[in-house]
Amino acid sequence: MARKRKRKVVEGIQVRAIADRGKAIGKDAEGKVYFVDGAVPGDEVSMLVLKKKKSFFVGKVQEITKHSEDRVEPKCQHFGVCGGCKWQHYDYQKQLEQKSQIVKDAMRRIGKIDESVVKPIIGAEENYYYRNKIEYSFSSKRWLTEEEIQSDVVFDNHPALGFHRPGAFDKIVDVYECHLQDQTSDRIRNFIRNYALEHQLSYFNIKENKGLLRNIILRNTVDGKWMITLCFGARDDEQIQKLCDALLDQFSEIETLYYVVNLKKNDTILDQKMELVHGPGYLIESLGDVQYKIGPKSFFQTNTKQAYRLYSEAVNLAQLKPTDKVFDLYCGIGSIGLFVAKSCASVVGIELVKEAIEDAKENVALNKTENCEFYAGDVKDIMNEAFINQYGTPDVIITDPPRAGMHKDVVQSLLDIACPKLVYISCNPATQARDLELLKEKYEVTVCQPVDMFPHTSHIENIAVLEIKS
Ligand SMILES: C[S@@+](CC[C@H](N)C(=O)[O-])C[C@H]1O[C@@H](n2cnc3c(N)ncnc32)[C@H](O)[C@@H]1O
Secondary structure, three states, X not given: OOOOOOOOXXXXXXXXXXXXXXXXXXXXXXXXXXXXXXXXXXOEEEEEEXXXXXXXXXXXXXXXXXOOOOEOOOOOOOOOOOOOOOOOOEOHHHHHHHHHHHHHHHHHHHOOOOHHHEOOOEOOOOOOOOEOEEEEEEEOOEOOOHHHHHOOOOOOOOOEEXXXXXXXXXXXXXXXXXXXXXXXXXXXXXXXXXXXXXXXOOEOEOOOOEOOEEEEEEEEOOOOOEEEEEEEOOOOHHHHHHHHHHHHHHXXXXXXXXXXXXXXXXOOOOOOOOEEEEXXXXXXXXXXXXXXXXXXXXXXXXXXXXHHHHHHHHHHHHOOOOOOEEEEEOOOOOHHHHHHHHHOOEEEEEEOOHHHHHHHHHHHHHOOOOOEEXXXXXXXXXXXXXXXXXXXXXXXXXXXXXXXOOOHHHHHHHHHHOOOEEEEEEOOHHHXXXXXXXXXXXXXXXXXXXXXXXXXXXXXXXXXXXXXXO
């Protein structure tokens, strides 16, 4: 039985803003600060305190005593529990304003850049069903909500198939609907759950590292083709085959089906052998007239339609000329490089993950592109003097690092190379602004273009254009 804990409730919190990571910020009559999950600016709420820090409290809404005008009805039955789309209850236009402000604040405070360079944000036309990849996990332990724990009901730790609850690695929220991916995703996941319960297949227990059903990865293309990867935590050929057959019988949309038996402690399948059960083994997605072959281990931007807008905007802002030499740093499967290839003379891409570079090379062949080359390795090691001597100084460098931003040695290399133009794409305006500040020695930021790739979350992508100072 779950242990009951009585938690403190604070009343009369006036919510006025949203913090960097998406929690609402409010104050009580005494001016104490609260970070509240489930509130939006304009609300007055009482908050269940989950954490107490020296100068603030963290918790979630217990009751809304005054509703903000910007509050909307969340679409999902799991809102507030799943933790996936924290802003579903917040008007989408307000979300966009908030994201613009996040970019402007980062540029001003961290980058010391005049926020007038920030252009109006490009929002998503479709703010639901926009993901092309979702991973669900099985667990023998379902996540219990605070209300369930506080109630007098005794809950068995019955199994769940859904999302990891943030901060509780072994517990899963049992998900019946998710509005982030095309609804076929719900049908496939719920079919697998029903099949598993009916056939009494065991769910994975991560602490004991046992149980048959471990994860499902669902990927789809804009034109409705699906690639499913079933991950198992034990070897049971007969049950695996039967589940695969049942899935293929039920869903003609499944173009490719893989399974993988992962007996390791962690969930990553990048180092595991994939067994192809059905289909060609990959999906083909298009961004404009560029095609991408996406295998079960390939990285691809998860919002296909907004990826097209992001890359198109990056090309426009780069103002490429047919004679330009372009470097594509942190290039993944070469998505941006291939996208810009027809607008310039040549592209050289660098990426740490060697499988991604293998995909990039396959994509070069698929698109019959002749002016792109891709290298596997760390940007900070590869982009050295010898590399520049070999390829010459680029006219434009496009850089798209992970959330942590660029290594300071890479920033220094960019200053040493001093090419005329940099286009810096980032999913983390704070680290981007930090790097822009360092690059100011030789560059001026002329434009920032925020693009919303992840509606209902606080995440925001930003393109910054830097011109060399004369
Ligand atoms: C934000 S993703 C961008 C991928 C790609 N540009 C795209 O749009 O699909 C960042 C990429 O940087 C790669 N990466 C991370 N650290 C790296 C490093 N030190 N050197 C080279 N690539 C790195 C990651 O593997 C990942 O593919």
